[in-house]
Amino acid sequence: MASFKTMISILMQFSRTAPCLLWRSRTHFLHVLAPSFPFFLSTSFNQRSPTALALALAARLRFAADYIASFTSVSSSNTCIVSDVRSNCTLSSVTAVERTPGNSLEDGNDVIKDLSSCDIFNGNWVLDDSRPAYIPGSCPYVDDSFNCFKNGRVDFSYVRYRWKPFDCQIPRFNGRKMLEMLREGRGWFSWGDSLNRNMWESLVCSLRESLKDKRRLFEVSTRNEYRTQGFFSLRFQDYQCTIDFIKSPFLVQEWKISDKSEIRRETLRLDMIQGSKYSDADIIVFNTGHWWTHKKLAKGIPFSLKNYFQEGSHVYDRMEVKEAFTKALKTWAQWVDSNIDRKDTRVFFAGYSSSHFRKGQWDTGGNCHGETEPISNETSLAPYPWMMSILESVISEMKTPVFYLNITKMTAYRKDGHPSIYRPLEIPRTPGMFQDCSHWCLPGVPDFWNELLYAALLISGHDLPNNH
Numbered sequence: 001m002a003s004f005k006t007m008i009s010i011l012m013q014f015s016r017t018a019p020c021l022l023w024r025s026r027t028h029f030l031h032v033l034a035p036s037f038p039f040f041l042s043t044s045f046n047q048r049s050p051t052a053l054a055l056a057l058a059a060r061l062r063f064a065a066d067y068i069a070s071f072t073s074v075s076s077s078n079t080c081i082v083s084d085v086r087s088n089c090t091l092s093s094v095t096a097v098e099r100t101p102g103n104s105l106e107d108g109n110d111v112i113k114d115l116s117s118c119d120i121f122n123g124n125w126v127l128d129d130s131r132p133a134y135i136p137g138s139c140p141y142v143d144d145s146f147n148c149f150k151n152g153r154v155d156f157s158y159v160r161y162r163w164k165p166f167d168c169q170i171p172r173f174n175g176r177k178m179l180e181m182l183r184e185g186r187g188w189f190s191w192g193d194s195l196n197r198n199m200w201e202s203l204v205c206s207l208r209e210s211l212k213d214k215r216r217l218f219e220v221s222t223r224n225e226y227r228t229q230g231f232f233s234l235r236f237q238d239y240q241c242t243i244d245f246i247k248s249p250f251l252v253q254e255w256k257i258s259d260k261s262e263i264r265r266e267t268l269r270l271d272m273i274q275g276s277k278y279s280d281a282d283i284i285v286f287n288t289g290h291w292w293t294h295k296k297l298a299k300g301i302p303f304s305l306k307n308y309f310q311e312g313s314h315v316y317d318r319m320e321v322k323e324a325f326t327k328a329l330k331t332w333a334q335w336v337d338s339n340i341d342r343k344d345t346r347v348f349f350a351g352y353s354s355s356h357f358r359k360g361q362w363d364t365g366g367n368c369h370g371e372t373e374p375i376s377n378e379t380s381l382a383p384y385p386w387m388m389s390i391l392e393s394v395i396s397e398m399k400t401p402v403f404y405l406n407i408t409k410m411t412a413y414r415k416d417g418h419p420s421i422y423r424p425l426e427i428p429r430t431p432g433m434f435q436d437c438s439h440w441c442l443p444g445v446p447d448f449w450n451e452l453l454y455a456a457l458l459i460s461g462h463d464l465p466n467n468h
Contacts, residue, residue, distance in 0.1 A: 115459050118168035120452055121406045125161040125374045125413055132159045132443040133173060133450075139205035139442070141234070144424040146198060148441035151422040157372050158417045158441060163410055163448040171458065173451040175210025179239045181457065185282045186344075187242040191275060192287035193249035195353045198439050199285070200245045202446040204234055207243070211236070230275075244281075248274040249291040252328040255310060267310040270327040279339045285405075285453070286332070287350040289387050290438060292325050325387060329394040337399045346460065348453060349395065350405045352385045355438040356415040368437035369420040374413040381412040403456050407449050417445045 136149035136159065144150065163170075182188060190200035208217055220233035220242060230247030253272040256264050309319045311327070336347060357366030375381060388408060395402045419436040421429055440446050 114168045115170065115455055118165055120165045120168065120170055120455055121410060122167070123163055123165035123410070125410075126164045127160055128162040129160065130162070133202070133206040133447045134209040134443055136443055139201075139208060141204045141208070142201055142442045143197070145436065146201065146419065146439055146442045148419050148422045148444075151419070151425060153419075153422040153441065155372050158414075158445075159443055161374060161414075163451070170451060170455045173206055173447070173454050175207045178454060178457075179207055179210065179236060179241070182236075182239060182241040182243075182282060184240045187244060187281050189244050189246055189278055189281045189284045191246040191248055191278065191284060192251065192350070193247075193290055194439060195290060196285065196287040196350060197245055197247070198353075198442070199287075199350060199446045199449050200243070202442055202444075203450045204243055205442065206447060206450055207236065211238070213238075244278070246275045246278055249288065250274065250328060251286065251288045251332045257310070257315065265307075267308055267315055268324070268328075269310050270324055271311045271331055273332060273335045276335065276339070279345075281345060283346050283348070283457075284340070285348045285350055288328075289352040289385070290355075292321060292387060322386065322390070326390050326394070329391060333394050333398050336402070340400060342400045346457070347400055347402045348405055348456070349391065349402050350449065351391070351408045352388050353407060353438070353440075354382060354412040354414075356418060357435075357437045366437060367420065367435045368415055368418050369435060371416040371418075371420070373416055375415055376413075381409065384408060403460075405449060405453060405456070407452075410448070411445060414440075414445050417441055 136156065137147065149156075188203075190196050190203070204217075208214055211217060216237045218235045218237060220235050221229075221231055223232070226232040226245075226247070231244065233242050233244040235242045250268060251274065253269040253274040255267045255269045255272075257267055258264050305321065305324075306318050307315055309316045309324045309327075340347060356368045356371070358368060385408060388406075392404065395404060415437075417440050419439060419441055421433060421435055422441070423433075423436055427433070
């Protein structure tokens with residue numbers, strides 16, 4: 001009983017100190033707080049004491065107050081470079097613009113000309129008090145695995161950073177303008193692994209935030225179809241366009257064969273694209289990478305696998321993963337050059353998204369829990385992945401123009417942005433649990449991959465080829 005009194009006392013104390021801004025923006029407050037209720041209802045008091053629950057709830061309430069305060073009336077703010085966080089923050093040359101649905105830095109000809117001569121992937125993360133692309137916990141299309149807010153993460157500094165190139169300023173993502181680009185077109189395919197799904201869900205949520213009537217966004221395929229067929233499709237009805245995700249972690253086809261003993265076993269067809277029937281879209285965003293370093297494959301670089309890689313009917317006795325990866329990318333490149341009309345479709349390839357496991361990997365006790373700030377020193381970043389050097393070489397030989405979203409360096413800084421222990425609530429939080437230090441909390445880092453993609457579209461022209 002005493003612990004319940006403690007919980008009530010803590011909440012009462014917070015209620016006396018919480019800013020009145022909560023009541024000035026009740027809608028935003030409810031959006032921020034409501035997703036936390038399942039967290040408290042589903043967590044037994046055997047796992048968390050009432051005092052701990054009250055402290056966590058108070059942290060949520062305080063975040064809601066601070067979060068709302070940061071953008072209810074502010075139109076500009078000081079911006080700190082990450083390296084300045086521990087010292088006195090000074091006003092940099094960047095002026096933060098309030099992020100509201102449909103509001104972005106003016107993307108006129110001067111801005112686009114500036115972008116065309118700028119390396120938008122060379123920059124740093126800056127603190128920014130603008131509101132995120134969508135309110136934490138507000139988007140129903142965020143997978144539970146990426147929904148750190150719903151899963152109980154109570155520090156929210158990771159949503160206060162944005163990417164700033166050194167030599168230019170990128171426009172804010174403008175969902176309405178993007179949807180106008182896609183209006184009555186052939187849609188958007190995101191094609192790859194779960195990191196690409198991370199990016200796809202960010203895109204969907206950012207576009208959804210710009211809708212006046214969010215009920216006009218429909219599921220064309222069900223989530224069950226995604227689990228069974230690896231395909232998920234959403235339709236923005238008022239714009240007559242679809243945004244689809246195609247699960248293809250290697251890009252090439254996972255396969256099964258029977259050996260001499262009639263035992264079925266897995267192989268990877270290096271000569272066949274997975275999902276090859278999907279080629280007709282205005283924009284296609286490909287990726288692959290993490291599964292090539294997965295436990296299924298990786299025991300160190302260079303390394304080779306026995307009886308796994310296949311071309312035609314031939315299964316290689318042994319092949320180094322680097323060689324297999326090169327073959328797979330060349331198969332992808334040949335398929336793109338043969339099946340995608342470069343005049344009608346814009347092709348992007350999202351680079352390798354950095355992981356941040358300390359003291360092990362995902363299955364050997366590696367962790368990233370407790371990280372609350374990006375890496376501030378470039379010399380502390382991980383080496384450039386071997387896979388991306390191969391990718392760059394393959395892209396350079398293609399006939400089809402491919403815009404390479406080189407997100408490796410920008411993600412290498414963000415050790416603070418992963419779900420870590422804040423995984424779906426049905427996964428018990430126990431010492432030694434698997435932590436997710438590969439994927440990203442949403443809202444979070446992938447929102448800025450889409451912002452860079454949006455900037456790339458502005459560089460290449462305002463309208464997509466099919467637009468009227």
